[in-house]
Amino acid sequence: RKEVEQDPGPFNVPEGATVAFNCTYSNSASQSFFWYRQDCRKEPKLLMSVYSSGNEDGRFTAQLNRASQYISLLIRDSKLSDSATYLCVVVTSGTYKYIFGTGTRLKVLA
């Protein structure tokens, strides 16, 4: 089993739609969680951290469910510019090694 698993997609959604991605992790001792965004042939960039209490940044909402070992990302009112790959990142406790999922591709259609 992979340490971090994501549905690769692609998720094709119309502009204005709401879309949600989930990511599951296998190490229950993982302590930090992030979502990164990656555009085609570019480096990953931090989208947002995921806190235990959940957090929101504009149209983006991230949630953590430790009991079920998954994190989620919700994008409301999708824009064409949201088209990208969204990478789930889990940080292992102790070594603080960042483990990436394979990413979920999102295409927002006009």
Add this chain to the structure above:
Amino acid sequence: DTGVSQDPRHKITKRGQNVTFRCDPISEHNRLYWYRQTLGQGPEFLTYFQNEAQLEKSRLLSDRFSAERPKGSFSTLEIQRTEQGDSAMYLCASSSYTGTKERNTIYFGEGSWLTVV
């Protein structure tokens, strides 16, 4: 530009040749990471340093790969006797590890693309 910088950005090499990539992290970041990414996959962990100490090396990394960070600042990743399967984007990232979560976001360089022909 005070971000993570990598050099070269693109490298085409013949199979069997050695290649070296350099990474300059964000100033004063004590942790430096190397990842490899192929199309359709997420970044795959290779190794990381805290200051000059190499703390972990992936079991997936063959003996042909070696990384150094001699003075705790820039790092190099060398691939000896390259193979076509080494073709990928090699990403460097850095972070300021303080033991608290808020400082531990990692920031990536633009990557070094390797093509082995």
